[in-house]
Amino acid sequence: MTLQQLRYVEEICKCGSISAAAQKLYIAQPSLSKAIHELENELHITIFDRGRRGAALTSDGLEFLDYVKVILRQTENVKARFANKKEPLRLSISVQHYIVAVDAIIEFINHKLESTPDFSIKIRDGNASQVIDDVVSGYSEIGIICISNLNRHLMNRLFQTNDLVFHSFGKFAPHVYLRCGHPLTAHQILTYDLLKPYPYIVYEHGDNPLNVPEESVILEDRSNMKCICVTDRSTSLSIIRNTNAYNIGSGCLLPNIVGSNICTIPLKTTSESMQFGWIKLKNMMLQKEMIEYIHLMEQTICKFSNVQKEFS
Known part of the structure; x- marks a missing residue:
C-alpha cells in the first residue's frame, strides 16, 4: 500500500468515477483501475462498487476512506x-x-x-x-x-x-442569554418559572443521544413551552437581540462577537455543571x-x- 494509492482513492471519491479521476490525475484509466485493484487485493476488501453511473464506496470503502483522510492529512503536516x-x-x-x-x-x-x-x-x-x-x-x-x-x-x-x-x-454552571432590555434583567438569578412565559431558543440536534445541547440542563417540565429551533449561533443571537426570547449556555459573554445588547444571568437549576x-x-x-x-x-x-x- 502506498500514499499514491491512497490519493487515488480520495480523488475517485471526489470525482465519483474512475474515468473522471484519471483525467484529473493525468493518468491512464487502466493504470488507475489497476492500482485500485492491487490495493483491494492487498487489503482483501472491495473499496468501490463499479457501475455505469460511476464508482460508489462500499461499507468497507467508507471505513477505509476515514483512515485515508487521516493518513493524508498527517502526511501534509509532516511535509509542512x-x-x-x-x-x-x-x-x-x-x-x-x-x-x-x-x-x-x-x-x-x-x-x-x-x-x-x-x-x-x-x-x-x-x-x-x-x-x-x-x-x-x-x-x-x-x-x-x-x-x-x-x-x-x-x-x-x-x-x-x-x-x-x-x-x-x-x-460551567448554566446561564441565561437575554437582550439587555428584557423584562427579566432586573433579577440577579433566574428560575424556570420566571422563564416559562418567554420563547426558548434551542439548537436543532436531531435524535442522536450524543447531541445533548447546553440548554438541556433545564430538567423541569417543559410542557406548553414556546420554543424556537435554530441551527446556528448567528440566528440565535439575532433573535435574542430583537425579541424577548432567551437561550441557555455557558455564560461566556464576548461583546465583540455577540454585541453589546445581550447580557447573561445565572440560572438556578438542580442539574450539575x-x-x-x-x-x-x-x-x-x-x-x-x-x-x-x-x-x-x-x-x-x-x-x-x-x-x-x-x-x-
Whole structure:
C-alpha cells in the first residue's frame, strides 16, 4: 500500500468515477483501475462498487476512506513541518456552538498569522455527533464539544471506540442569554418559572443521544413551552437581540462577537455543571499552530469567572 494509492482513492471519491479521476490525475484509466485493484487485493476488501453511473464506496470503502483522510492529512503536516519549501498553513476546527472558540480564532488571525503568507482556516459549527464525525474522519484536527451527565457515558464509550482523546477546558454552571432590555434583567438569578412565559431558543440536534445541547440542563417540565429551533449561533443571537426570547449556555459573554445588547444571568437549576473541552485522534500529531490556538482558547476562558478551569 502506498500514499499514491491512497490519493487515488480520495480523488475517485471526489470525482465519483474512475474515468473522471484519471483525467484529473493525468493518468491512464487502466493504470488507475489497476492500482485500485492491487490495493483491494492487498487489503482483501472491495473499496468501490463499479457501475455505469460511476464508482460508489462500499461499507468497507467508507471505513477505509476515514483512515485515508487521516493518513493524508498527517502526511501534509509532516511535509509542512520538515520540508524546505513551506506549504500553506491549513487548520480545520469543528465547534459545538461556542463563542469562545470564535474569539480565539479572531485572536489567532490577528496576532499569530500576520507574518504567514498563505493559510486556510476551516471552522465548522455543528452538534456533538457532527463534531465527533469530523475529527474521526480527519476533516478537522480538533473538535470542541460539551459533555453533560446525560451523555457522558455514551461520549466516553465513543471516545474509546474511535481512539479519541478528550481534554477538558473547564466546567460551567448554566446561564441565561437575554437582550439587555428584557423584562427579566432586573433579577440577579433566574428560575424556570420566571422563564416559562418567554420563547426558548434551542439548537436543532436531531435524535442522536450524543447531541445533548447546553440548554438541556433545564430538567423541569417543559410542557406548553414556546420554543424556537435554530441551527446556528448567528440566528440565535439575532433573535435574542430583537425579541424577548432567551437561550441557555455557558455564560461566556464576548461583546465583540455577540454585541453589546445581550447580557447573561445565572440560572438556578438542580442539574450539575456542564463540561467542555476539545477532542483529537489519539495518535494525531497536532500542528504547532493548532497548539497555539488551543492556548489562546485557554487564555480566553481565563477571562470568565463563571468557568471552573481544568487546565494548567
